[in-house]
Structures are given as structure tokens and as C-alpha cells.
Amino acid sequence: LPRIAVIGNGQLGRMLKQAGAPMGLEVLPCDPSLEEPVSLNPDDVVTVEQELWPDTSRSRQLTAHPGFLNARATEVIRDRLSEKSLLDHLKVGTAPWCNITPDHTTEHLALVGDKLVIKRRQGGYDGRGQWRWQQGEPALDEWLGECIAEKMIPFDEEVSLVGARDRDGNCVFYPLTLNLHRQGILHASVGGLKRLQPLQATAEEWLTRIMEELDYVGVMAMECFVVDGDLLVNELAPRVHNSGHWTQAGANPSQFQLHLRAVADLPLFTPVVDGYTLMWNLLGRDWSTRWLAVPGCDVHWYEKEIRPGRKVGHVNIHRPQVADLEASIRQLADMLPEDERAPLLWGLKELL
Ligand code: ATP
Ligand code: MG
Ligand code: MG
Missing domain, CATH: 3.30.1490.20 (ATP-grasp fold, A domain)
Known part of the structure; x- marks a missing residue:
């Protein structure tokens, strides 16, 4: 197996590393703001968990490595001018x-x-x-x-498509995720909703077109607005994405393992999804071990300093049956102060 160096060492790099561990796939998240070179082998693969990085001798080393993937995609997507131009060029709907x-x-x-x-x-x-x-x-x-x-788009709701493309050009996708953003920040997602199925084919066709045009390898996310039953693409992320975190509990493989498979040239299959998952972002707050008593509840803590509004972790609640997920969400909501229940109650409403 190749070794996977990651430009970036935030929570996404950390979760990529966790996903590689069961296979013995070595993942090396690297802070690109440091100058010290990292020790790389010629057959290592270099991938990213962020789009923009400072110009340091380490970041130059990583991007100059022959195993660095997706240079063009990263360059196009990191600038909204070239990103939106690409969407227009490919006739993908956008605001x-x-x-x-x-x-x-x-x-x-x-x-x-x-x-x-x-x-x-x-x-x-x-x-x-x-x-x-x-x-x-x-x-x-x-x-x-x-x-x-x-x-400004008066959208009805926000969804995202997370998919992956391998080196042979095969593409696989998760079902569309429903997202709750407030003040520009993702607060919660629901995976497994059947009612988004009618939008799936268009979303897959668009993301396929984008990944093909960029000759992209790995996981990419496409954030969309839904307006009167139609999609408009808001933005792209050439990496694993917060709106795909539910796949850690609700899909096999998770987006993290899917990305590793694609970049390491391992086989892909269309992720198997059963049941329903709510992902709740922990924004500037601690968590409680009491939550672990809720059936299907899983806490991912990033070990970052808690600052107001900062993403410091997320909670996945996964249950095979809608009714069971509802019961688990209510149980967790009852453990929270009233002013923090909104994202859970939103998820509940969407599942009913
Ligand atoms: P992210 O953390 O997802 O990368 P970002 O800072 O890049 O966020 P956007 O995704 O462009 O920002 O916008 C954040 C949110 O603001 C969107 O999810 C949406 O709720 C709202 N928003 C952005 N653009 C528009 C628009 N054109 N019309 C209406 N709402 C919008
Ligand atoms: Mg966004
Ligand atoms: Mg963005």
C-alpha cells in the first residue's frame, strides 16, 4: 500500500488517518504552514484536506511531489471566480x-x-x-x-452530494444529504432521506461532469440549493466534507475510507447505506459522556480548543428505522439546554 500524505492536519486529516488504520494504510497529516520538510517516499500519494495553504518550503515540497493529486482541481476550486466559471462552462446550474x-x-x-x-x-x-x-x-x-x-437565492432547502472518482474514471456517490446552515455554518445534516431521490440523477450527472473535466481522483463534495424542485450548485470542495460526516455511521465505506481507496488506487463500490443518520456539529461547546447512553449515538471529538462558534466535534446518531432514530434524537435533545436543541428538532422534523 502507498503512504498517503495529507496537506492539512485539522479534523479532516485526523479522520482520514483514523479511516486508514484498520487497513494498515498509513496516513500522514502535515501542517503546511511549517517550514520543516516531511520525510516522503517516491511512491507516496499526496492529497489535501484544505484548499488554501501558505507558501512554505514544506507546502512547496508536498505540491512538487510526483504523487501530488488534483493540482488543477484544487487551483480551480480554491478561487470562486474560476470555480463559478467552470460551472458555467460545464452548463451546471448555479446562482x-x-x-x-x-x-x-x-x-x-x-x-x-x-x-x-x-x-x-x-x-x-x-x-x-x-x-x-x-x-x-x-x-x-x-x-x-x-x-x-x-x-441571493430564496432556496427551499440545502443539499449536498458527496462522491468519488478513481484513477480509471469510475464514479460512485452517496445519496444526497440534507443540510441545515445557520449564519453560514453547517449545524446539522441528515443522511438516508428517501424524498431527495428525485434529485439524485441530476446531481450525480453534474458532479460526474465536474470530476471528469478536472480529471479528479478522490472524494469531492458539491453543495446545492434546492429551488422549486431544481438544483443550483453553491460551491464545490475537492476533499472530504463536513456534510459527509454522517457516512461514518450510516454508510460503508465512510467518505474518509472512500477517499483513501480512490487515492490509493484500491477498489471502489457504490457505498452501502441503510437506515437514517443525523449528524450534529458541536460548535464552540463541550460534550457529555451521558450522550453515549443514547442508542446509535457516536461522538467524534477533535481535541481542539473550544472557542465560540468553532467546530470542535460532531455527533452521529444512526438507526436502521426512522421511528428509532426519532426516539434517539428526542432522548439526546432532552439532555441539552433548550436553546441548543434547534438542530436536533430540525432533524426530527425532516425525518417525520
Ligand atoms: P463553507 O464552510 O461551506 O465552505 P463558505 O464560507 O464557503 O462555507 P458558502 O457555502 O458560499 O460559504 O455559503 C454559506 C451559506 O450561506 C450557504 O450554505 C447558504 O446557506 C448561504 N448562502 C451562500 N450563498 C448564497 C446565495 N447566493 N443565496 C442564498 N444563500 C446563500
Ligand atoms: Mg459552503
Ligand atoms: Mg466554502
């Missing part, structure tokens, strides 16, 4: 948008829509680096050269 150029005027922006989301081209996550704007408000100089403008 109307424009680049903000030095000669843009508010009239120019108004052509995209009355209400817009201004997004920094690079480096934004969890809703950081984006602002709402509407006609009549002044344009800000700080947008110049750094942002795109996107029409």
Missing part, C-alpha cells in the same frame, strides 16, 4: 453571478439581482468573508479585485 472588477458600478451589480451575496474569492469558510448587499446600498472599495457577487 447568477459576476466578477467585481475595478470599473464595476452598483448598476452593474444590480444586473445580477436586487439582493446579492458578495463573497471573497479565496479563503472564506463557515460564512466568513461574505456580505449581503442590496440595491441602494453603497459598493465597498474593499470588494475590488477580491470578490464576486452572487444573486
Whole structure:
């Protein structure tokens, strides 16, 4: 088996490493902000768990390695200008948008829509680096050269597709995930919902087109809005993704193992999913060992310092039957302060 070096050593790298352990597949998450070189073998594979990294001798070493995968995909997707251009080029549905150029005027922006989301081209996550704007408000100089403008979409809900492509071009997918975002941050996901099935074929076709165009190898996630029963792609992630965390409990293989299989050139099969899973993100809060008494409940703690709003862990609750999952969610919700129950009650409502 090759060794898998990962650019990035956050929770995604940590969970990739955990997923490799049962197979004896060595995964080496690397902090790209450090200068010290890592010890690499010529036949190692280099993959990423983040899209952007500082220019250091270590990051240059990793990206110059012959086993570095997906250089083009990472470059295209890390900048919203090239990412949205790719979606247009491939005729994949996305919110109307424009680049903000030095000669843009508010009239120019108004052509995209009355209400817009201004997004920094690079480096934004969890809703950081984006602002709402509407006609009549002044344009800000700080947008110049750094942002795109996107029409505000009055979506009904948000879903994502997580899939993988191997070196021979075979693609496999999980069923669409339903996501709850608040203030730009993912709070919860539900996996296994049958009612999203009618959107599955279009979503798979689009993500296949994207992965083929980029000659991509590994797991990719595609975040979408659902508007009147149709999909619009919001953004892509060339890596394992928070909205795929439910697969650790609800699918075989998980997105982490699926990514490792794809990049290590091991066989893939369409993930086997049975039952229903709720994933709840722990944002700036500790967890309680009492939760482990809830049937089907699993805690993933990232061992990060707790800071307000920071993703420090997640909880998966998986049960084969909807009614059992409902009972487990209620049991967990009863253990939480009332003002923290909303993501669980959202999941409950979606399952009913
Ligand atoms: P992530 O942590 O997922 O990478 P991000 O900072 O890159 O987030 P987006 O995914 O672009 O940001 O946006 C975050 C959330 O803001 C979306 O999930 C959605 O809820 C809302 N949002 C973004 N763009 C739009 C839009 N054009 N119209 C309406 N809502 C939007
Ligand atoms: Mg993003
Ligand atoms: Mg997003």
C-alpha cells in the first residue's frame, strides 16, 4: 500500500488517518504552514484536506511531489471566480453571478439581482468573508479585485452530494444529504432521506461532469440549493466534507475510507447505506459522556480548543428505522439546554 500524505492536519486529516488504520494504510497529516520538510517516499500519494495553504518550503515540497493529486482541481476550486466559471462552462446550474472588477458600478451589480451575496474569492469558510448587499446600498472599495457577487437565492432547502472518482474514471456517490446552515455554518445534516431521490440523477450527472473535466481522483463534495424542485450548485470542495460526516455511521465505506481507496488506487463500490443518520456539529461547546447512553449515538471529538462558534466535534446518531432514530434524537435533545436543541428538532422534523 502507498503512504498517503495529507496537506492539512485539522479534523479532516485526523479522520482520514483514523479511516486508514484498520487497513494498515498509513496516513500522514502535515501542517503546511511549517517550514520543516516531511520525510516522503517516491511512491507516496499526496492529497489535501484544505484548499488554501501558505507558501512554505514544506507546502512547496508536498505540491512538487510526483504523487501530488488534483493540482488543477484544487487551483480551480480554491478561487470562486474560476470555480463559478467552470460551472458555467460545464452548463451546471448555479446562482447568477459576476466578477467585481475595478470599473464595476452598483448598476452593474444590480444586473445580477436586487439582493446579492458578495463573497471573497479565496479563503472564506463557515460564512466568513461574505456580505449581503442590496440595491441602494453603497459598493465597498474593499470588494475590488477580491470578490464576486452572487444573486441571493430564496432556496427551499440545502443539499449536498458527496462522491468519488478513481484513477480509471469510475464514479460512485452517496445519496444526497440534507443540510441545515445557520449564519453560514453547517449545524446539522441528515443522511438516508428517501424524498431527495428525485434529485439524485441530476446531481450525480453534474458532479460526474465536474470530476471528469478536472480529471479528479478522490472524494469531492458539491453543495446545492434546492429551488422549486431544481438544483443550483453553491460551491464545490475537492476533499472530504463536513456534510459527509454522517457516512461514518450510516454508510460503508465512510467518505474518509472512500477517499483513501480512490487515492490509493484500491477498489471502489457504490457505498452501502441503510437506515437514517443525523449528524450534529458541536460548535464552540463541550460534550457529555451521558450522550453515549443514547442508542446509535457516536461522538467524534477533535481535541481542539473550544472557542465560540468553532467546530470542535460532531455527533452521529444512526438507526436502521426512522421511528428509532426519532426516539434517539428526542432522548439526546432532552439532555441539552433548550436553546441548543434547534438542530436536533430540525432533524426530527425532516425525518417525520
Ligand atoms: P463553507 O464552510 O461551506 O465552505 P463558505 O464560507 O464557503 O462555507 P458558502 O457555502 O458560499 O460559504 O455559503 C454559506 C451559506 O450561506 C450557504 O450554505 C447558504 O446557506 C448561504 N448562502 C451562500 N450563498 C448564497 C446565495 N447566493 N443565496 C442564498 N444563500 C446563500
Ligand atoms: Mg466554502
Ligand atoms: Mg459552503
